[in-house]
Amino acid sequence: MILVTGATGLVGGELVAKLHANGVEVLALSRNPGTAKLPDGVEVVSGDLSAPASLEHILSRVDRVYLSAGGRMSDALAATLSRGGVKRVVVVSGLDSPPDDVERPLRASGMEWTSLRPSAFAANSSDMWGPSIRATQSVRTPYPEAVTAPIHESDIADVAATVLLDDGDGHHEKRYELTGPQALSLRRQVETIAEITRRDIALIEETPEEARERLLTISGHKAFVDRILQRWLDASQNPPSPTTNVEIITGHPARSFGQWVRDHLDEF
Numbered sequence: 001m002i003l004v005t006g007a008t009g010l011v012g013g014e015l016v017a018k019l020h021a022n023g024v025e026v027l028a029l030s031r032n033p034g035t036a037k038l039p040d041g042v043e044v045v046s047g048d049l050s051a052p053a054s055l056e057h058i059l060s061r062v063d064r065v066y067l068s069a070g071g072r073m074s075d076a077l078a079a080t081l082s083r084g085g086v087k088r089v090v091v092v093s094g095l096d097s098p099p100d101d102v103e104r105p106l107r108a109s110g111m112e113w114t115s116l117r118p119s120a121f122a123a124n125s126s127d128m129w130g131p132s133i134r135a136t137q138s139v140r141t142p143y144p145e146a147v148t149a150p151i152h153e154s155d156i157a158d159v160a161a162t163v164l165l166d167d168g169d170g171h172h173e174k175r176y177e178l179t180g181p182q183a184l185s186l187r188r189q190v191e192t193i194a195e196i197t198r199r200d201i202a203l204i205e206e207t208p209e210e211a212r213e214r215l216l217t218i219s220g221h222k223a224f225v226d227r228i229l230q231r232w233l234d235a236s237q238n239p240p241s242p243t244t245n246v247e248i249i250t251g252h253p254a255r256s257f258g259q260w261v262r263d264h265l266d267e268f
Helices: 010-021 052-059 075-083 099-107 124-136 153-165 186-197 208-219 222-237 245-250 257-263
Strands: 002-004 026-030 043-046 064-068 088-092 112-118 138-141 174-178 202-205
Touching (some): 002 010, 010 026, 010 064, 026 052, 052 075, 064 153, 075 099, 088 153, 124 138, 124 186, 124 257, 138 208, 153 174, 153 245, 174 245, 186 257, 208 222
Parallel strands (some): 002 026, 002 064, 026 043, 064 088, 088 112, 112 174, 138 202
């Protein structure tokens, strides 16, 4: 049986649905099981990754775990999973987090592990731009020529499912950088949304200072805003190169940014 953490999140929710649809026994972890909206027949269990002891009551039932770790993996969590009998862990963290913060505790645990490191999520476009597109048919951004290789959440879930279900050890101690198939400037991403939604969307270039003030008003989290602005600055100076790992692992090409927009038209 597979335990999926972050089961109500973007990737976790996709993964639960894919595994369940293919007849795989899955437990979905949530801090609030009563509010989780998951497919009928999926068992939702309570637990909190920041309190590893809260998982002990379910670990005897699972042998593989999908972890949405953010930027860090604790020694206590890795040790708890290992003691509970978990054999394989697939962990997702971002490309901008130090890989050793996630992988070091897993190396010491004795479990099989694979590290997935996605690039910018295509979903960031609706989070950042959706409200202004719906309200004013415009997008404000600094660094419009910054380039990312946005990835569809379904591709991350497909990779995770493939690795979790593989009965061999070919993915053990592997780190996979996952991207979409194209490197696109923020300007080109806005143009793609406009073309597919058939809307006139104006792109208004801001200074970094203007963007910081606006984003702080929206989020209120200075560290998050500074991280986003730094990421865009880096992407304008050092454009990323797309990887082919999604296709290598799953056998199908990574979905394009345009496909992601078509799959989420209601968000614009």
